[in-house]
Amino acid sequence: MDIFNLVIIAILIAFTAFFVASEFAIIRVRSSKIDQLVEEGNKNAIAAKKIITHLDEYLSACQLGITITALGIGWLGEETIHEILSPLFQLIHIPETAVTIISFSLSFAIITFLHVVVGELAPKTFAIHKAEAITLLSARPLIAFYKVLFPFIWVLNGSARVITRMFGLKPVSENDLAHSEEELRIIVSESFKSGEINQSEFKYVNKIFDFDDRIAKEIMVPRTEIISLEQASSLDNLMEVIQGEQFTRYPITDGDKDHIIGMINVKEIMTALIRSKDLSAKKLDSYIRPVIRVIETIPIHDLLVKMQKERIHMAILMDEYGGTSGLVTVEDIIEEIVGDIRDEFDMDEIPSIQKVKENHFILDAKLLITQVNSLLSIELDDEDIDTLGGWILTSNYDATEGDILTFDSYSFKIIEMEDHHIRYVEVMKMREVEELPETAGQRQLAQSAVSTSEAEIV
Template sequence: MYTSVVTNLYLNNFLQIELQASAQSSTILVVILLLLVFLSFSISGSQAAIFSLSEKDIDVLKTKQQPAARRIIDLLDEPKEVYASMIISKTVLNICLIILTNYLINQYTPPEYLHSVYSIAGKWLLIAFFIIFPLEIFPRVWARQNSLRFAYEWPVLVFIVEMIHLALGRISRGIVTVADGMGKILGTDNAEAYSLQEFDEAIDIQTDDEVSPEEKNIMKSIVKFGKISVKKVMRSRLYVSGIEYETTFDQLIEKIKDVRYSRLPVYKGDLDEIEGILNTKDLIPHLYEDNFDWHSVIRPPYFVPDSKLIEDLLLEFQKKRMHFAIVVDEFGGTSGIITMEDIQEEVIGDIKDEFDEDELNNKKVDEKTYIFEGSTMLRDVCKTMHLPVETFDDVRGENESLGGLINEISGELPNQGSVVRSGDFEFTVLEVERNRVKKAQIVIMLQ
C-alpha cells in the first residue's frame, strides 16, 4: 500500500509538471502568435500605404526632415524590390500563422473531435477568417484611406518594413531581375508604351480627312498630358535670365529691353537665392521717374518641385491666377523656371509671339540627319524626328536635354568632334561651350 501511495504521488507530481510545462509552452506560443499578427498587420498596412502615396504626398514627404519621411523616400527609390520583400515576408508570416494557429486549436480540442469533418471545416474557416479579414483586408483598407498618416506618423511601421527589406533585399533583387528579364522577353514591360502607340495609330486611322495633322497631334498630347512632370517641360537654370537684386533702375530697364520677357526672377547672388518675381508691366507707371525703387513692385515667388505633374501645376496656376513658377530640386536649389505658356505648348505645340526668334540652329538636314542645340529638350528632339517621346528613356538617366543625353552615353565631358553611338543613333558634337554641348548632330543609322 505504501508503494501505491508513493507511486500516485510521483504520478501526480509528474502530471503537474507536465501541465505547467504545457501551460508555459502555450503561453509562449500565444505570445509568438500575437507578435506574428502584429508584424503581418504592419506589413499589410505599410504596403498599402506606401504604394498608394500620390505624387503630391511624395512631394510633401520630400520637404520633411524627419527620419520616417526620409526612410519612405529611400524605400520608394527601389519600389519593385521593396514590394517583393514585403510579399516574401507576408507569405512566410501567413504560413507560420496557419501552422501555429492550427497547433493551438488542436491543443484545446477534445481528441474525439479532432478528426471530425465539422471540426476540421470549422477550424480552417476560423483560421481563414482570422488571417484574411483582420490581417489582409482591414489594414489595407484603413491604410489606403489614410496613406500619408499611416506611412509617416507611425515610424515604427516604416522601420519594420526597412528591416525586412534589409534582410530580404538580395533575394528580392534577384527575383526582380528575373521578372524584368521575363518581362523584356514577353514584351510586358512595354505594354503601356504599346497602348499609347496604339492610341496614336487609332487617332491617325479613324479621324477623318478633314482633321489636320496639328489637330491630331493635339489629341495625342492630351492623352499623355497627365504623365508629364515639370522637369521635362521646364527651362533649365542655365538658360534662365534673371535680375540681380542690387541692379539699378536704369540697368534694369536696359536688361528688360535686351531679354524682352514679361516676367523675370529676382535673385541675390545666384539663382538659388530667389527673392521674388518682377512683372515688367508693373514698371510702366514709373518709367519716367528718376531712381525709382523697383524692389517695391517685386511679387512673391511661387516654388514647385521638379517632380510635380504639369496637369496639377496647371490647376494651381488657374486657382492662384499665376503664370510663372520657380522649379526647385530635392535639395531646394533652383532647377529652372516654368510658365503657363510652357504647359500650353505641350498640348497645342509651339506658341510664337512677335519677340520669339526662330530656332534656326535646330534643323533637318535630310531624312536621317538632324542638327540640334545641345539645350534642346529630348521631348522636342523626338517630336522633330517623329519618334516616340520615350525613345531615349533607357539611356538618358536623369537628363532631359540632348547635351545631357550625350554626356550620359559617353560617360565623359564632351569634346568638339566627339562621336558616340547608342542603338540606332549616332551623335556627333559640333560645338562645345564651357564644358557643355552647344550643338550636336544626330544620324539615324537604321530607319
C-alpha cells in the first residue's frame, strides 16, 4: 500500500510540475513567435495561440491544477512517509511518544522539499528558459484539462473577477502583455548588449522610436540655403547651376522664394537632351512638376506618407505667415533613420558633428538644440528656437565671427559666418580653452573640408 501511495505522490508532483511550468511558460512566451509558427502551420502553435489569447481563463486552469495536486500531495504524502518511517524508528528503540513527533516532522519536511523543489522551483526555471517549447507541448493537455473542469474554473474565475473588479482591475488579456516604447527600448538595449542584434540594428531601431517625435522644421534645408531657379530661366542657365550644385531636383520660383510654383528634375531634362540634341531654345516651363506645400510643423512621418502617396520627392515648408521657411526631400527624411546618405558628389561634405578630441567639437550651426544638449549633457533652452546658431543669435544678435559665448562648463566660439548666417561653432570645455591655440578651430574646419577622416565623426 505504501508503494502504491508513493507512486501516486510521484504522479501528483509530476502534475504539479506540469501546471507550474505551463503557467510560467504561457506568461513568458512571445506572442509574435507563436504567430509565426501558426503561419507555418504548426498545429501545437494553433492551440498555444488559443491559450495566450484567453490568458485569464487558462491561468485559472493552471492555478486550479496546482491547488488540486498540492492538496493530494499533502493528504497522501505525510501519512505515507509517516507509515514508512515509524517502523524504522521503532527498530532503533526511539520512545513511542517521540516517534510520532519525529516522523511527522520528517514527513512534512520531505514532502515540502519534493513539492517545492521538484514540483515548483525546477519547473519554473525550465519554463523561463524554454517558454516556447513548453508552451507548445503543454497547450493541448491544458486545453483538455480546461474543458473537463470548465464548470469549476468558470465559477472560480467568475468569483475572482467580482473581487478584482471591486479594486478597479480588469481580466488579463493578450493585449496586457504588450510593451510600451520605453520597455521596447530597454529590450532592444539588452539585446544589443547580449549580442542578439548588431550596432547598426540597435541604432536604426532607436532612430525609428524618435522618428514620430520629429517635425519637418527640424530637418529642413532653410530658406537661405535653398538653390532655386526662376521660371523664366533658360536651360542654359540651368546647366550652369547644375555644374556648380549637382542636385537632382531644383525648386522653381515666380519672383522670389515665397512663390515656389513647382520643381524640375534634372534626369528628365537630361533624357530630353539626349533625345532631341537641342534644347537651348526651350524654357523650363515644360519640365516643371508639382511640389508639395505643407506647414513647417508637420510631423515627418505624416510628410513621408504624403510624399509617398503623391509620388513627389520634394516638399516646400511654409511658416505661420504663409512664407517659405525651407524645403525637405525624401532623402532628408530617410536620413533620420539610417543616418547620412552620401553619394559621389558629397565627398567634400563636412559632417554636422566633428569630434576633435574629448569635450572638443566643431558643430554645424544648424544642429538642433536637442542634439547639442544630448551630445554635451547640458540644458540649452530650446523653447523658442531650434538650432545652435539660433541660440547664439538669440543670446547675442550682434554676434560676429570670433565671438565667444559660455554656458554651463562649455564655451561656444563662432568660427565661420556668411553674412549674418552662422555656419560653424567650436565648442569645448572651459578648462581646455586656454590650452588650445587661437586658430585651432579654424584650422580643424579647413582640414575637415579636405578630408573628414582627420576628425572623429560622431
